[in-house]
Amino acid sequence: MNKIPSALNLGMRRGVLEVKQFSRQRESVVFTLLFPVILMAIFGSVFKSQQLPEGVTFSQYFIAGMIASGLVNTGFQSLAITIPMERDVGGLKRLRGTPMPASSYFIGKAILISVSMIVQIALLFGFGVLFFSVNMPTGASKWLTFTWLILLGSACSTAIGIAFSVVPKSGRGASAVVSPIVIILQFFSGVFFVFTDLPAWMQQVAAIFPLKWLTQGMRSVFLPDAWQKQEVAQSWENGRTFTILIIWLVIGVFFSVRKFKWDRD
Amino acid sequence: MNVIEVKGLKKSYGQVHAVRGVDLSIPAGEIFALLGPNGAGKTTTVEILEGFRSRDAGEVSVLGFDPKVQGHGGRQWRDRIGIVLQSAADAGDLTVIETVDHFSGYYSKPRKPDEVLAAVGLEEKSGALIRNLSGGQRRRLDVALGIIGSPELLFLDEPTTGFDPEARRAFWALIQQLRGDGTSILLTTHYLDEAEALADRVAVINDGLIIEVSTPAELGGRATSQAVVSWRDGNQIKTEATDNPTSVVTRLNAHFGGEIPELTVTRPSLEDIYLTMIGGVHE
Incomplete structure (x- = not known):
């Protein structure tokens, strides 16, 4: 008897297909990949003269928040909107009827999110360095932190996005359910404003969710260590960030595996 | 079995x-x-x-x-197994061959993608984006994806909802061929x-x-069930329900001394029988 291909092998094939499909959807490519750059341009220009402590420019502060919220937009937001749309048109049910396992579908999505994150980060770096004098991270340990934040952040955001895809009842309504959550989280998590300037209750709400920790982690990569004094805990708290992202990843994977819906009814 | x-x-x-x-x-x-x-x-x-x-x-x-x-x-x-569902309208940004080729990778003993496209009559649309296919072509792609894994x-x-009569005939031939292969x-x-x-x-x-x-x-x-024999007698259409249509026709043949005007012998169609069975309820 012939062997059916492994889940990992099919996951890679799904990933290639997902990237191919995504790259042909011009509107979503432009929106997903250029939106952070556009936000960077707007906020960077508006707050150009704003002086932050420790000689940090607003753009330098902002790029940390943009990369962190890029992880949430690209993973959580896009999956929680596009998966219900795929479900609406019967694409998921058809996949369910094949020997392809759910894990391959999830791996494919994770690959798509990672590829689109890499492109997005490259664009943000290029744009930030060229037009807003953003300084790149220096030193191996900063890059190491950056790398695990991106990997763990992408995985976490993908898993929660897949898990959350059961919440919107239809693809058409998905955006209305998902987008406000992301925008509110961005305001609460210190993406657009300096986190410690926010009211305490907002800070406490934000601390439950991953975006606050991703943003804080990214600050540890892009801002000088002297900035730690400005943080709520007067520390980068990267260990805690790691733990909280792992907890959310486990929650996301658990619900993705247990509750994923292939069929609209 | x-x-x-x-x-x-x-x-x-x-x-x-x-x-x-x-x-x-x-x-x-x-x-x-x-x-x-x-x-x-x-x-x-x-x-x-x-x-x-x-x-x-x-x-x-x-x-x-x-x-x-x-x-x-x-x-x-x-x-x-292979499943052709009522409708799937996904993957519009992929070409026909990309999709069929991708699905073939899910199975242990797939058919060759070009052969499947030829079987469903889509070989000329191989490089077309799925979103540019007509309804009938899309349906044939659904069938291609259902049979790509050589299902038992x-x-x-x-399967043929939305097909024109010609496409339906071609589809029936495909199904009979699949049965011939033991499906x-x-x-x-x-x-x-x-x-x-x-x-x-x-x-x-x-x-x-x-x-x-x-x-x-x-x-x-x-x-x-009884057959219905109908014919023209003068300017009247006459009908007779019978268990022995041949003898009725023989009798009429003798009566007219040759050709029977407008002769038909009909039995209930499958549709007549079906509608009676489900109590005349139309869908």
Whole structure:
């Protein structure tokens, strides 16, 4: 008897297909990949003269928040909107009827999110360095932190996005359910404003969710260590960030595996 | 061996008893059609067999496995079946060949993608984006994806809805060819002529129960039902229902001394029989 291909092998094939499909959807490519750059341009220009402590420019502060919220937009937001749309048109049910396992579908999505994150980060770096004098991270340990934040952040955001895809009842309504959550989280998590300037209750709400920790982690990569004094805990708290992202990843994977819906009814 | 064996299948949605005790046995190599009006329990039954829905009671075996089978066993079971659903409108940004080629990678013994495209008559659309296909072409792609894994058992749900007559004929030829290759097929359809052209046996389901299982020719006593002979006598059309149409025709032949004006001998069509069976309820 012939062997059916492994889940990992099919996951890679799904990933290639997902990237191919995504790259042909011009509107979503432009929106997903250029939106952070556009936000960077707007906020960077508006707050150009704003002086932050420790000689940090607003753009330098902002790029940390943009990369962190890029992880949430690209993973959580896009999956929680596009998966219900795929479900609406019967694409998921058809996949369910094949020997392809759910894990391959999830791996494919994770690959798509990672590829689109890499492109997005490259664009943000290029744009930030060229037009807003953003300084790149220096030193191996900063890059190491950056790398695990991106990997763990992408995985976490993908898993929660897949898990959350059961919440919107239809693809058409998905955006209305998902987008406000992301925008509110961005305001609460210190993406657009300096986190410690926010009211305490907002800070406490934000601390439950991953975006606050991703943003804080990214600050540890892009801002000088002297900035730690400005943080709520007067520390980068990267260990805690790691733990909280792992907890959310486990929650996301658990619900993705247990509750994923292939069929609209 | 039977590819499908169902005993006492039951399924309710709240107070609605969609399937109330269905029994089915479908031997390997057969094309079996399930007929019934909307809401009769047709889709529920088929989706339980396909492993998409759970059941409340009864025994179900498809290719020797319970469709509830999960994990690796479930994958091996799905490797042996093909499913053509009512509609799927995804993957518009991929080409036909990219999609068929990708799906072929899911199976242990796939057919060759170009051969499948040729079989469904889509070889000329191979490089076209799926979103640019017509409804009928898209339906043929659905079928291509259903048979790419060389299934032993193929589920076809309303396969020719939206086809023009020519495309339907071509599709029927494809299905007969698949049967020739040894594929067993469970077909649900609204078209009685389709069931008659393709099916070895048909089952009529209504109100959650199988009313009858028979060959299309014998369903509802069709083969033994009375024939109607009609002819013109002067300016009157006359009809006579009879068990012996040949003797009626012989008698008329003698009466007219040759050619009988406007002679027809008809038996009830499958559609007539079907509509009587389901109580004249149109869909």
